[in-house]
Amino acid sequence: MRITGIKATPVAVPYRHEEHWAFGRRLGCVSVLIELTTDDGIVGVGEAAAYPSADIVLAVLDSIKSLVIGEDPFSIERLVRRIELVGTWHHVRATSPAIAAVEMACWDIVGKSCAQPLVNLLGGRFRDRVECFYYVAAGSPDDVASEAELATRTGFGTCYLKVGSDNPHLDIDRVEASRAGAGPEAKLRIDANEAWSPGSAVRMIRELGRFGLELVEQPVSGRNLSEMAYVRNRSEVPLLANEASWTRSDQLAVIRAGAADAVSVDNQLDGGLLNVKRSAGLCEAAGLPVVKHSLGELGIALAAAVHTIAATPNFTYANQAYGALLSDDVTVGFGGGIDSYDEGCLPVPTKPGLGVTLDQDRIERYARLYRTRGSEFAFTDSAATKQSRALPKF
Numbered sequence: 292m293r294i295t296g297i298k299a300t301p302v303a304v305p306y307r308h309e310e311h312w313a314f315g316r317r318l319g320c321v322s323v324l325i326e327l328t329t330d331d332g333i334v335g336v337g338e339a340a341a342y343p344s345a346d347i348v349l350a351v352l353d354s355i356k357s358l359v360i361g362e363d364p365f366s367i368e369r370l371v372r373r374i375e376l377v378g379t380w381h382h383v384r385a386t387s388p389a390i391a392a393v394e395m396a397c398w399d400i401v402g403k404s405c406a407q408p409l410v411n412l413l414g415g416r417f418r419d420r421v422e423c424f425y426y427v428a429a430g431s432p433d434d435v436a437s438e439a440e441l442a443t444r445t446g447f448g449t450c451y452l453k454v455g456s457d458n459p460h461l462d463i464d465r466v467e468a469s470r471a472g473a474g475p476e477a478k479l480r481i482d483a484n485e486a487w488s489p490g491s492a493v494r495m496i497r498e499l500g501r502f503g504l505e506l507v508e509q510p511v512s513g514r515n516l517s518e519m520a521y522v523r524n525r526s527e528v529p530l531l532a533n534e535a536s537w538t539r540s541d542q543l544a545v546i547r548a549g550a551a552d553a554v555s556v557d558n559q560l561d562g563g564l565l566n567v568k569r570s571a572g573l574c575e576a577a578g579l580p581v582v583k584h585s586l587g588e589l590g591i592a593l594a595a596a597v598h599t600i601a602a603t604p605n606f607t608y609a610n611q612a613y614g615a616l617l618s619d620d621v622t623v624g625f626g627g628g629i630d631s632y633d634e635g636c637l638p639v640p641t642k643p644g645l646g647v648t649l650d651q652d653r654i655e656r657y658a659r660l661y662r663t664r665g666s667e668f669a670f671t672d673s674a675a676t677k678q679s680r681a682l683p684k685f
């Protein structure tokens with residue numbers, strides 16, 4: 292079998308609530324959906340996060356086209372190495388989402404060709420469903436409390452909340468409100484996105500720890516692992532690496548530095564699903580669990596991740612997903628909106644390949660939204676382009 296073409300379609304899907312993190316804001320999710328056509332008629336679908344922008348994803352896809360077309364979609368290792376090394380993309384990290392989308396679409400083709408769901412090709416079901424957290428949007432403390440209450444009422448066991456705002460007192464009020472809304476049994480995870488200095492992080496974690504935290508994600512810079520080890524050694528709350536652990540080599544450095552208790556991994560940022568399996572193996576050997584990170588995704592990329600997580604033992608924490616923030620999706624009944632989740636968990640699709648059903652009407656609707664208003668949903672906050680920010684904040 293040979294790949295005969297790549298079609299790319301950027302789409303924009305609005306969020307129910309604005310997403311705010313330490314250094315940015317988004318109103319929705321932009322993804323680039325891809326279709327790989329083959330000479331025997333099977334079409335594989337994939338999805339790239341529009342990171343750092345849809346334009347860059349589209350440019351990378353165009354640039355690697357000659358390395359992909361004509362290749363056997365079953366030869367995934369060879370294809371990815373061909374793109375990275377022959378194509379000399381391996382030093383350019385921002386190109387990873389496009390490469391990951393091609394790799395994902397190849398897996399969809401392989402699964403459809405073998406009439407097997409992807410989970411069966413990546414090790415088989417270690418678990419039958421995949422737990423995700425409820426993303427509590429950072430708003431007023433009252434809004435945070437009602438979102439956290441909704442999370443618990445709809446069966447989610449873990450709430451995730453951004454901290455690292457300009458006002459630490461607001462962070463404290465939001466975490467307190469989140470605990471009040473979610474109730475005493477819920478797990479509460481906070482993510483500072485590198486906003487704090489080591490001393491501030493120790494003081495903030497000490498202050499916030501009284502609300503019962505499951506994990507604190509990337510409280511300090513991910514570029515200086517001794518800072519993370521400093522905080523970890525002084526914190527009662529386990530530390531989750533994220534900005535420090537985008538790639539396998541980053542994860543190895545985190546392990547060697549003793550910088551984290553758990554490690555975020557993301558196929559979008561390290562070239563594909565096979566590399567997530569490698570990441571999980573690396574961390575398993577070090578005695579560490581892994582957690583799926585997300586740049587924001589729709590049902591196609593989420594399904595690919597769910598298959599991989601279901602087949603990989605050390606995904607023991609609730610994973611990052613955007614179902615609670617998304618108003619809709621391009622797939623039928625998978626991903627966007629909390630109705631897709633049962634007790635905070637997603638089922639592992641059983642149909643061949645990624646196993647999701649695409650809704651062509653909604654793809655067209657959200658492709659039109661991207662064409663007319665795509666910049667409003669980008670990672671770059673259009674309201675903040677004249678600002679400049681320093682890291683750490685305090």
Ligand SMILES: [Mg+2]
Pocket residue numbers: 482484508509533534
């Ligand atoms: Mg994070």
